[in-house]
Amino acid sequence: xxxxxxxxxxxxxxxPKYWQNIRPYMQxxxxxxxxxxxxxxxxADDLRPVFCDELIEQxxxxxxxxxxxxxxxxxxxxxxxxxxxxxAYNLEKALGTPAEIYxxxxxxxxxxxxxxxxxxxxxxxxxxxGLTHLTTETGAGQWGTALSMACGYFGIDLxxxxxxxxxxxxxxxxxxxxxxxxxxxxxxxxxTEVGRRILAENPGTGGSLGCAISEAMxxxxxxxxxxxxxxxVLNHVVLHQSIIGLETKLGLDKYGVQPDIVIGCAGGGSxxxxxxxxxxxxxxxxxxxxxxxxxxPASCPSLTRGxxxxxxxxxxxxxxxxxxxxxxxxxxxxxNHSGGLRYHGMSPIVSKLYHDGMxxxxxxxxxxxxxxxxxxxxxxxxxxxxxxxxxxRVAMDEAIKCRETGEKKVIVFGLTGTGYFxxxxxxxYNQGTMVDYVPTDEDLEKGFATxxxxxx
Amino acid sequence: xxxxxxxxxxxxxxxPKYWQNIRPYMQxxxxxxxxxxxxxxxxADDLRPVFCDELIEQxxxxxxxxxxxxxxxxxxxxxxxxxxxxxAYNLEKALGTPAEIYxxxxxxxxxxxxxxxxxxxxxxxxxxxGLTHLTTETGAGQWGTALSMACGYFGIDLxxxxxxxxxxxxxxxxxxxxxxxxxxxxxxxxxTEVGRRILAENPGTGGSLGCAISEAMxxxxxxxxxxxxxxxVLNHVVLHQSIIGLETKLGLDKYGVQPDIVIGCAGGGSxxxxxxxxxxxxxxxxxxxxxxxxxxPASCPSLTRGxxxxxxxxxxxxxxxxxxxxxxxxxxxxxNHSGGLRYHGMSPIVSKLYHDGMxxxxxxxxxxxxxxxxxxxxxxxxxxxxxxxxxxRVAMDEAIKCRETGEKKVIVFGLTGTGYFxxxxxxxYNQGTMVDYVPTDEDLEKGFATxxxxxx
Numbered sequence: 016x017x018x019x020x021x022x023x024x025x026x027x028x029x030x031p032k033y034w035q036n037i038r039p040y041m042q043x044x045x046x047x048x049x050x051x052x053x054x055x056x057x058x059a060d061d062l063r064p065v066f067c068d069e070l071i072e073q074x075x076x077x078x079x080x081x082x083x084x085x086x087x088x089x090x091x092x093x094x095x096x097x098x099x100x101x102x103a104y105n106l107e108k109a110l111g112t113p114a115e116i117y118x119x120x121x122x123x124x125x126x127x128x129x130x131x132x133x134x135x136x137x138x139x140x141x142x143x144x145g146l147t148h149l150t151t152e153t154g155a156g157q158w159g160t161a162l163s164m165a166c167g168y169f170g171i172d173l174x175x176x177x178x179x180x181x182x183x184x185x186x187x188x189x190x191x192x193x194x195x196x197x198x199x200x201x202x203x204x205x206x207t208e209v210g211r212r213i214l215a216e217n218p219g220t221g222g223s224l225g226c227a228i229s230e231a232m233x234x235x236x237x238x239x240x241x242x243x244x245x246x247x248v249l250n251h252v253v254l255h256q257s258i259i260g261l262e263t264k265l266g267l268d269k270y271g272v273q274p275d276i277v278i279g280c281a282g283g284g285s286x287x288x289x290x291x292x293x294x295x296x297x298x299x300x301x302x303x304x305x306x307x308x309x310x311x312p313a314s315c316p317s318l319t320r321g322x323x324x325x326x327x328x329x330x331x332x333x334x335x336x337x338x339x340x341x342x343x344x345x346x347x348x349x350x351n352h353s354g355g356l357r358y359h360g361m362s363p364i365v366s367k368l369y370h371d372g373m374x375x376x377x378x379x380x381x382x383x384x385x386x387x388x389x390x391x392x393x394x395x396x397x398x399x400x401x402x403x404x405x406x407x408r409v410a411m412d413e414a415i416k417c418r419e420t421g422e423k424k425v426i427v428f429g430l431t432g433t434g435y436f437x438x439x440x441x442x443x444y445n446q447g448t449m450v451d452y453v454p455t456d457e458d459l460e461k462g463f464a465t466x467x468x469x470x471x
Numbered sequence: 472x473x474x475x476x477x478x479x480x481x482x483x484x485x486x487p488k489y490w491q492n493i494r495p496y497m498q499x500x501x502x503x504x505x506x507x508x509x510x511x512x513x514x515a516d517d518l519r520p521v522f523c524d525e526l527i528e529q530x531x532x533x534x535x536x537x538x539x540x541x542x543x544x545x546x547x548x549x550x551x552x553x554x555x556x557x558x559a560y561n562l563e564k565a566l567g568t569p570a571e572i573y574x575x576x577x578x579x580x581x582x583x584x585x586x587x588x589x590x591x592x593x594x595x596x597x598x599x600x601g602l603t604h605l606t607t608e609t610g611a612g613q614w615g616t617a618l619s620m621a622c623g624y625f626g627i628d629l630x631x632x633x634x635x636x637x638x639x640x641x642x643x644x645x646x647x648x649x650x651x652x653x654x655x656x657x658x659x660x661x662x663t664e665v666g667r668r669i670l671a672e673n674p675g676t677g678g679s680l681g682c683a684i685s686e687a688m689x690x691x692x693x694x695x696x697x698x699x700x701x702x703x704v705l706n707h708v709v710l711h712q713s714i715i716g717l718e719t720k721l722g723l724d725k726y727g728v729q730p731d732i733v734i735g736c737a738g739g740g741s742x743x744x745x746x747x748x749x750x751x752x753x754x755x756x757x758x759x760x761x762x763x764x765x766x767x768p769a770s771c772p773s774l775t776r777g778x779x780x781x782x783x784x785x786x787x788x789x790x791x792x793x794x795x796x797x798x799x800x801x802x803x804x805x806x807n808h809s810g811g812l813r814y815h816g817m818s819p820i821v822s823k824l825y826h827d828g829m830x831x832x833x834x835x836x837x838x839x840x841x842x843x844x845x846x847x848x849x850x851x852x853x854x855x856x857x858x859x860x861x862x863x864r865v866a867m868d869e870a871i872k873c874r875e876t877g878e879k880k881v882i883v884f885g886l887t888g889t890g891y892f893x894x895x896x897x898x899x900y901n902q903g904t905m906v907d908y909v910p911t912d913e914d915l916e917k918g919f920a921t922x923x924x925x926x927x
Contacts, residue, residue: 020483021549027476093477094561094852105550105624123579125854125889167849168561187894191854193901194845389650393623396550398581398647433581435891438643445649 019115021104023266025097030089031261033081034254037292037364040299042371044077045250045363048335049325049469057335065232067242069140073251080296082254084136091135091168095124096258100266101430105394107414114417115272116410118430119263119290120397125191128355128400128432129286130161130246133255137244138165148241150234152176152202152227155354156188156436157400158246163195176202176231180221181354188436202227209233209331224358225330225344232333247283248328248337253364256289259429264293267427274305276413278428280405281309281318281376282355284362290429295368307374308413309365310405312384314452315348317341317361318369318376320459325469326360336469339366346462349452351381352440353401359462377409380451384408385444388434400432401440475571477560479722481553486545487717489537490710493748493820496755498827500533501706501819504791505781505925513791521688523698525596529707536752538710540592547591547624551580552714556722557886561850563870570873571728572866574886575719575746576853581647584811584856584888585742586617586702589711593700594621604697606690608632608658608683611810612644612892613856614702619651632658632687636677637810644892658683665689665787680814681786681800688789703739704784704793709820712745715885720749723883730761732869734884736861737765737774737832738811740818746885751829763830764869765821766861768840770908771804773797773817774825774832776915781925782816792925795822802918805908807837808896809857815918833865836907840864841900844890856888857896 038044047056062071073082084092103116121129141149149171153159159175166173175197182189182201189199202222203210207230213220235243246252267274277294279287287309297303309318317340326341328334341360342348348357361369368374381401388404390411391397399407406428417424434441443449494500503512518527529538540548559572577585597605605627609615615631622629631653638645638657645655658678659666663686669676691699702708723730733750735743743765753759765774773796782797784790797816798804804813817825824830837857844860846867847853855863862884873880890897899905 021546022483024480024482026480027478090477090560091852094557101550104546124852125848127891164849164852168852186898187891190894190898190901194854194897195849392581393620393651396547396580396620396624398650435583435643438646441650442642442646445646 019102019270019272021102023100023269025262025266027093029265030092030097031084031258033083035257035261035292035296036076036080036082036254037288037296038077038250039080040296041367045367046338048337051327051336051467054469061335064236065243067137067140067144067146069143070137070251073254074249085139088136088139095131097262098123100263103395106391109390109394110411110414110418112414112418113421113423114414115423115425116414117267117427119259120430121259122397122400122430122433126157126161126164127435128157128161129256129259130158131164132258133246133252133285134161134165136255138162138169138171141171141242142169146171146240146242148172148238149244150174150176150231150241151244151246152224152231154178154181154224154357156181156185157355157432159199160188160191162244162246163192163197166197167195173197174234175199176204176227178202178222178224178227184439185436202230204230207233223330228329229331229333247285248360248362250364252285253288253362256285257292259286259289260292260294263290263427272425273303274427275424276306276308276426278308278310278406278409278426280356280402280429280431281311281361281365282358282402284365286429286431288362288365295373298373308409309369309374309376310409311376311378312351312353312356312405313378313380314351314454315342315357316378317359319378322463322466323366323370324466326466328360336467337363339363340369341466342459343462343465345465349454351452352437353381353405355402356405379405379408380453382444382449382451385441385449387411389444397430398434399430400434401437403429403431406430475558475726475728477558479556479725481718481722483549485721486548486553487540487714489539491713491717491748491752492532492536492538492710493744493752494533494706495536496752497823501823502794504793507783507792507923510925517791520692521699523593523596523600523602525599526593526707529710530705541595544592544595551587553718554579556719559851562847565846565850566867566870566874568870568874569877569879570870571879571881572870573723573883575715576886577715578853578856578886578889582613582617582620583891584613584617585712585715586614587620588714589702589708589741590617590621592711594618594625594627597627597698598625602627602696602698604628604694605700606630606632606687606697607700607702608680608687610634610637610680610813612637612641613811613888616644616647618700618702619648619653622653623651629653630690631655632660632683634658634678634680634683640895641892658686660686663689679786684785685787685789703741704816704818706820708741709744709818712741713748715742715745716748716750719746719883728881729759730883731880732762732764732882734764734766734862734865734882736812736858736885736887737767737817737821738814738858740821742885742887744818744821751824754829764865765825765830765832766865767832767834768807768809768812768861769834769836770807770910771798771813772834773815775834778919778922779822779826780922782922784816792923793819795819796825797922798915799918799921801921805910807908808893809837809861811858812861835861835864836909838900838905838907841897841905843867845900853886854890855886856890857893859885859887862886
C-alpha cells in the first residue's frame with residue numbers, strides 16, 4: 016500500500032467548487048426558526064433587516080445538496096486552502112496505538128481558526144448586495160479576527176463589539192483586528208442604547224456575549240447599508256464550513272482511507288457540522304457506519320446535559336427561536352479557557368442529528384484537555400487551541416482503547432485552530448493552577464428556567 | 472503557460488535530502504575563526520567544549536557542497552515542511568505592478584519562524600552524541616521556542632536564558648517554551664557566577680543578549696553531558712537554513728520561473744544565507760545574474776554602516792573572533808520592535824559575499840516596515856513578523872519600481888515568520904506612537920571603539 020505522507024496536501028485544482036448542504040440528506044430537516052413575537056415560523060422577510068439576502072436563502076435552503084462557491088470566494092480560499100490533513104505518526108507512536116490518527120488543521124491562517132471559511136463567504140455576499148458596513152460581536156476573538164481579515168480584503172467597514180473582559184485580557188486580539196482595519200469596541204459601550212442602559216445598571220460590568228450581540232444588532236439596524244453577521248450556530252455557517260469535511264474526505268479518498276471515527280469539538284457547532292457533513296451525508300444514505308463524536312467542555316454541556324427545546328440564540332433574548340440542545344439562554348457558563356465553546360446552545364443541524372441518534376456526545380474537563388494538548392504539541396509540533404484540544408483528548412482516548420483491544424481503527428479529528436492567543440491558559444496549566452468546573456444540577460435548573468414557553 | 476497556483480506545495484518526496492553548503496562555491500572562503508587568547512585560527516578542539524562534534528565538523532567544512540540530512544531530521548521536517556511558496560497575486564494587484572512576487576513562508580509551525588530548521592538538526596546531533604542537556608539564550612523568543620520544540624521532541628533537557636526584559640514583556644513566549652518542557656530563566660539570574668556578578672553591579676538591569684549568552688555558556692561548561700547551541704550567525708546554521716532556498720528553487724523550477732531579485736531580512740544572517748544559497752551557488756558558477764538584497768533595520772545597520780572586521784559574537788566578549796560586518800560588540804542598538812534583527816554582527820558567510828560584491832544591502836526604518844506589513848496582511852492574509860516585514864518592504868519597493876518602468880521582474884522574498892507575539896509593535900504602529908531610531912555617527916564610533924585589535 017502507498018505510504019501515507021505526514022501531510023496530505025491537495026492542489027488548488029482540488030479545492031471544492033461546491034459546499035455541501037447536509038439538510039437534504041436528513042430524514043427530517045431541523046425545525047424552522049420561530050418568530051419570538053408572532054410564534055410563527057420565520058420567513059425570509061422576517062430575517063431581512065438583520066441578515067444579508069443570500070445568506071437568508073442559504074439559511075432556509077433544505078433542498079439543494081450542493082451550493083456553488085463563487086470564484087471570488089475561492090480566490091480568497093486559495094490564500095490558505097486546501098488546508099493540510101495530517102497523519103499523526105508521532106502521536107500514534109507516543110501512544111503505542113495500532114490506530115491511525117488523522118487531523119484536519121484549520122489554523123494555518125492569521126485568524127488562527129476555521130472561522131475564516133465562513134467569514135469570507137459572508138463578507139463577499141454583503142459586498143455583492145452593495146452593503147458597506149457590517150457589525151458583529153466576538154468573545155474569545157477568533158471570529159472577530161477572521162471577519163476583520165475578510166472585511167479588510169473586500170473593503171467593508173466593520174465594527175466588532177468585543178466582550179469587555181476579553182478585550183482587556185486579550186489586548187493583542189484587539190491589535191490584530193485593528194491591523195486589518197476593523198473598529199473594536201469593548202462591550203458594553205456608550206455607543207448604543209442597550210450598552211448605555213447596561214452600563215448605568217451595572218457600572219463595573221465586564222460584559223457578556225449576549226450584551227455584545229445586542230449592541231452589534233442595534234448598530235446594524237440603525238446604520239445605512241449595514242447588516243449583522245454571526246460566526247457559528249446558523250445553518251449557512253455550517254454550510255460554509257462543509258469545505259473542511261469535503262477536503263478531508265477528498266484527502267482520505269486519495270489514499271484509500273475510510274474513517275471509523277470522526278471527532279470534532281462543539282461550541283456553536285459549525286466546525287463539527289462542517290467536518291462531518293460529507294461523511295454524515297453518506298451515513299444518512301446508508302453508505303457507511305462511521306461513529307461521530309461531538310466533544311464539549313464539562314463546564315458548558317449543552318448536548319450531554321441540555322434540553323432539546325426552542326430557545327433564543329442570545330442572552331438578550333432578541334433572536335428568532337431555534338430548536339436546539341440548550342442550557343437556556345440565561346445559563347451562565349463557569350469560567351473556562353475555551354472561550355469558543357462557552358455557548359448555551361448548539362447548531363440546530365448538529366442538535367437534530369444528535370437527537371436522531373446519528374452521533375455521540377461527550378463532555379471533558381479542561382485539565383484533561385490541556386494534558387492532551389501538551390502531549391499533542393510535543394509530538395506533533397503544533398500548539399493547539401483549547402477548543403480544538405477537546406477533540407484531541409477524545410481522539411487520544413479512542414486511540415488508547417485501540418491499544419487495549421488491538422483494533423486498527425482510523426480516527427479523524429478536526430484541529431480547528433492554534434492556541435497562540437490562549438497562552439494564559441497554558442500558563443495556568445503549567446503552573447498547576449487550572450481548575451475544573453462542572454455545573455451542578457441546580458446550576459442547570461437555573462438556566463432551564465430561562466427557556467421560553469413556545470407553542471408551535 | 473501553466474497558471475501558477477497561489478501556493479506552490481511540494482510533496483514529501485520532494486523534500487530535499489541534502490543541505491547545500493555555499494562555501495565551496497566561493498572563490499575565497501570566509502576567514503577562519505580566531506581564538507581570542509592565542510590569536511590563532513580555531514581548531515575543532517578549541518570548539519569542542521562548547522559545541523557538539525558534528526556541528527563543529529559542519530562549521531569548519533569549506534569543501535563539501537552537499538551534506539546529507541538524516542532520516543530522523545527529515546521525519547521532523549515532514550511535520551511542517553516542505554513549506555509553502557506563495558505567489559502574492561493579491562499584493563501584485565493592490566500595487567498595480569507588472570512584477571511577479573513570490574514569498575517562501577516559514578511561519579507554519581508553532582515556533583512561528585525558520586529557526587526550527589536548524590534547531591531540530593542541532594538537537595538531533597546532540598542526542599546522537601549522547602548529550603542529555605543543552606543551554607541557549609533567547610531574546611525575542613523565536614529561537615528559544617524552536618529549540619524547546621526540538622528538545623521536547625527528542626527528549627533533551629533544555630535551559631533557556633531569556634533576556635529579562637523580554638521575559639517580562641513577552642510572558643506568553645515563556646509559556647510556550649514551558650509547554651514544550653523547557654526551563655526558562657530570566658537573565659541575568661542568580662543561577663550563574665556571571666549572572667550574580669551582573670546583578671550585584673546593576674541591581675535593576677533588564678539584561679541583554681550578551682549577558683544571556685554568557686550565562687548559557689557558563690552553565691553548559693559546568694554541566695555534565697551538556698553543550699551550548701546558537702540559532703544564527705554560524706556557518707552550520709546557514710547550512711541548515713539552505714533547506715529554505717532549496718525548496719524555493721525547486722518550487723520555482725517546477726513552474727519554469729527564474730527569479731530576477733531575491734530578498735531576505737538580515738539580523739544574524741541565517742535566514743538570508745539559507746534562502747539565497749542555491750541561487751548564489753549558481754551565480755558564483757556564472758549560471759545566473761540574480762540581484763540579491765539583504766535588508767536590515769536602520770537602527771542596527773551592520774552591513775550598510777558597519778565595518779568588515781574581526782569581532783566577538785557576544786557582548787561579553789567570550790566567543791571566538793569572526794571576520795564579519797559589525798558595529799562592534801559594545802554597540803547598543805536603539806529600541807526596535809524587530810528583536811531578531813538587533814544584533815551587532817552578521818554571519819561571516821553573508822558578510823564575505825557582501826564584501827565580495829555579490830549582493831546589495833539596504834536599511835529601512837521601522838515605520839516604513841510596518842506600513843508594508845499592514846498592507847501585506849490585508850492583501851495576503853498572513854500577519855508577518857516585524858523581522859520578515861523588512862523583506863516585504865523592499866519587495867514592495869522593487870515591485871513599485873517595476874510599475875514605473877513596466878518591467879515584469881520576478882521578485883522572491885523570504886517570509887521568515889509570523890507576528891503573533893509582536894502585537895505590541897503593531898499596536899504602537901496602529902496608534903501612531905511608533906518612532907524611528909537611526910544611530911548617529913557618534914553612536915557608531917562608540918561601537919567601533921569596542922572592536923578588538925587582531926593581528927592575523
